[in-house]
Amino acid sequence: MSRDPVARGARQSRTGISDLWQAWWQHHRTSASDSLGRLADTPLQTLMTALVVAIALALPATLLLALENLRQLGDRWDSKPQMTVFLRKQVQAAAIEGFQAQLRQMVGVSSVEYISPERALREFQAQSGFSEAIAALDVNPLPPAVVVTPTAEAIAPERFEQLRQQIAASPLVDDISVDMEWVRRLNAIMTFGRQLVLGFAALLGIGVLFVIGNTIRLEIESRREEIVVIKLVGGTNGFVRRPFLYTGFWYGVIGGLLACLLVSVGVASLAEAVRQLAASYQSTFELQGLGLTGCALLIICCVTLGLLGAWLTVGRHLSAIEPR
Amino acid sequence: MIEFHNVSKRYPNGYEALAGVTFDVGEGEMVFLTGHSGAGKSTLMKLIMLIERPSQGQVVVGGHNLNRLRSSQIPFHRRQVGVVFQNHQLLFDRSVFDNVALPLQIAGYPHREIGRRVRAALDKVGLLDHERANPITLSGGEQQRVGIARAVVNKPPVLLADEPTGNLDPDLAADIMRLFSEFNQVGVTVLIASHDWSLIRSVGARVLTLEHGQLIHDGALV
Numbered sequence: 001m002s003r004d005p006v007a008r009g010a011r012q013s014r015t016g017i018s019d020l021w022q023a024w025w026q027h028h029r030t031s032a033s034d035s036l037g038r039l040a041d042t043p044l045q046t047l048m049t050a051l052v053v054a055i056a057l058a059l060p061a062t063l064l065l066a067l068e069n070l071r072q073l074g075d076r077w078d079s080k081p082q083m084t085v086f087l088r089k090q091v092q093a094a095a096i097e098g099f100q101a102q103l104r105q106m107v108g109v110s111s112v113e114y115i116s117p118e119r120a121l122r123e124f125q126a127q128s129g130f131s132e133a134i135a136a137l138d139v140n141p142l143p144p145a146v147v148v149t150p151t152a153e154a155i156a157p158e159r160f161e162q163l164r165q166q167i168a169a170s171p172l173v174d175d176i177s178v179d180m181e182w183v184r185r186l187n188a189i190m191t192f193g194r195q196l197v198l199g200f201a202a203l204l205g206i207g208v209l210f211v212i213g214n215t216i217r218l219e220i221e222s223r224r225e226e227i228v229v230i231k232l233v234g235g236t237n238g239f240v241r242r243p244f245l246y247t248g249f250w251y252g253v254i255g256g257l258l259a260c261l262l263v264s265v266g267v268a269s270l271a272e273a274v275r276q277l278a279a280s281y282q283s284t285f286e287l288q289g290l291g292l293t294g295c296a297l298l299i300i301c302c303v304t305l306g307l308l309g310a311w312l313t314v315g316r317h318l319s320a321i322e323p324r
Numbered sequence: 325m326i327e328f329h330n331v332s333k334r335y336p337n338g339y340e341a342l343a344g345v346t347f348d349v350g351e352g353e354m355v356f357l358t359g360h361s362g363a364g365k366s367t368l369m370k371l372i373m374l375i376e377r378p379s380q381g382q383v384v385v386g387g388h389n390l391n392r393l394r395s396s397q398i399p400f401h402r403r404q405v406g407v408v409f410q411n412h413q414l415l416f417d418r419s420v421f422d423n424v425a426l427p428l429q430i431a432g433y434p435h436r437e438i439g440r441r442v443r444a445a446l447d448k449v450g451l452l453d454h455e456r457a458n459p460i461t462l463s464g465g466e467q468q469r470v471g472i473a474r475a476v477v478n479k480p481p482v483l484l485a486d487e488p489t490g491n492l493d494p495d496l497a498a499d500i501m502r503l504f505s506e507f508n509q510v511g512v513t514v515l516i517a518s519h520d521w522s523l524i525r526s527v528g529a530r531v532l533t534l535e536h537g538q539l540i541h542d543g544a545l546v
Contacts, residue, residue: 023432229413232373233427233474234403236396323375 035246053255058262060201108154212309248310256302331381341367359534406475408485421455445473465496
C-alpha cells in the first residue's frame with residue numbers, strides 16, 4: 001500500500017455537508033439494525049420486556065374498546081328519546097282519541113303514536129319467542145299505550161321531566177315508562193369510566209417508562225467501556241445516545257404489535273359469545289375490534305413510550321459516564 | 325501547538341496534581357514528558373484531551389483556548405487530538421478494522437473513504453493482514469499498534485501517547501517509538517509520556533520533566 005495515513009501530515013481532513021448527511025443517515029441505519037440485532041441476541045429477555053409493555057397497554061386499550069362498544073350499543077337507542085304512556089285498561093276508545101288530540105297540542109310534543117293492545121300483542125308475539133304461550137292466553141293482558149316523541153327542544157332532561165309530569169297528571173294514564181333514562185345514565189357512567197381508564201392508562205404508561213428505562217440502564221451499564229472509548233475519540237452525545245434510543249424504539253414497536261395481538265385475540269374469543277347474547281335480545285350487535293386505526297394508535301403509543309423511556313434514561317446516565 | 329500558561333490542577337480532595345506549569349510545544353515538534361508516577365503526567369494529558377479542566381491557568385491547543393470550549397464542543401476538540409492509551413482502550417466486541425474505523429465513523433466519513441483510510445493506517449502499523457481479527461487474539465504489542473492506528477487514522481494534528489511502551493519488551497518498544505518518529509516527521513505534533521530513559525535518550529528529543537506537579541526540567545536530556 002502506498003497510501004500512507006499520515007503522508008500528508010497534519011493537514012486537516014475535511015468532510016462535506018453531503019458526506020456528513022450520508023454518514024448521519026448511515027449511523028441511523030446501523031444503530032437501528034444493531035439495536036434490533038442486540039435484542040434478537042437475547043430473545044427471551046426482549047420478549048419479557050416487550051410483553052410487559054404489551055400487557056400494560058393492552059389492558060387500558062381493552063377497557064377503552066369495551067367502553068366504545070357500550071357507547072355504540074347506547075347510540076342505537078340514543079337517537080330519538082321517547083316515552084311510552086300506558087293507559088288504564090278500561091279507558092274507552094273515544095277517550096283515547098281525545099287524549100291523543102290533547103297530547104298533540106302540548107308544547108314539546110313532536111308526534112304521538114297509538115299502540116292498541118292487539119297490535120302490542122302481535123308485536124310481542126313476533127319478537128319474544130313466546131308465541132305459543134301467548135296464543136294460549138284467553139284475554140289480552142296488555143294495556144293500550146301511546147308512544148310520545150318529544151320535539152328536539154324538549155329532549156333536555158328538565159323539559160323532558162316537565163312533559164312527563166304534565167302527561168302523568170291525566171286520569172287516563174296508568175304509568176309512563178321512559179326508555180331513555182338508562183341510556184342517559186349509561187352515558188354518564190361511561191364518561192366517568194372513560195376518565196377512570198385514561199387515568200389508569202397514564203399510571204400504566206409511567207410504569208412502562210420505568211420498565212424500559214431500567215432495561216436500557218442495564219444495557220448502558222454493560223456497554224460502559226464502549227461509551228467511554230467513543231467519547232475519547234470524539235463521539236458526540238447524540239452519537240452515543242442513538243443506539244439506545246433505537247433500543248427503546250424497538251421495544252415500543254414489538255410491545256405495540258404484541259399489544260394489538262393480545263387485544264385482537266381477546267376480541268376474537270369474545271365475539272361469538274357477545275353475538276349470541278345480542279341475538280337473544282333480538283339485536284344484531286357485534287363486538288367491534290381495534291381496527292387499523294386502533295392498532296396504529298396503540299403502536300404509536302407504545303413507540304412513544306419506548307422512545308421517551310429511552311430518552312429519559314440515556315439523558316440521565318450518559319452524562320455520568322465520562323472518561324477518567 | 326500545545327501551550328500551557330501557569331496551569332494548576334487541584335482535585336476536589338485537595339490533592340494538587342499540577343502547580344503553575346508553563347511550556348509551549350511548537351507545531352511539528354516531538355516532546356517527551358517524564359517524571360515519577362504521580363508527578364502529574366496523566367493529569368497533564370487529561371487537560372489536553374479535556375477529560376479534566378484546569379483549576380487555574382490556560383491550556384491552548386491548536387490556537388483554541390480550551391477554557392473557552394463549551395462541553396458540546398469537546399467531541400470536536402478530541403477529533404483533533406489522537407491518543408494512544410497505556411491500556412489500549414480497544415473494544416473486544418468488534419474486529420480490528422472496526423476498532424480503527426470508529427473515529428472515522430464518528431467524524432462522518434463516507435463508507436468507501438473509511439475502508440481506504442483504515443487499511444492505510446493498518447498498513448502503516450504492519451497489521452493489514454489482521455483487520456478481520458478480534459483484538460483480544462492479538463499480542464500486547466499488536467494491540468498497542470491497533471491503538472496507534474486508531475489514533476492516527478483521522479490524521480489529527482496532535483498525537484498524545486501515555487506510556488505507549490510500558491508493557492513491551494525493548495525491541496517492540498523501539499519499533500513503536502520508530503512509528504511515532506515517522507508520524508512526527510510528516511508534521512504531526514507528538515507528546516509522549518514515558519519513563520523509559522534509554523528509549524528517550526535514543527530518540528534524543530526535547531524532554532519535559534515533572535516532579536510533584538511542577539515542571540523542573542525543559543530541554544534536551546543531559
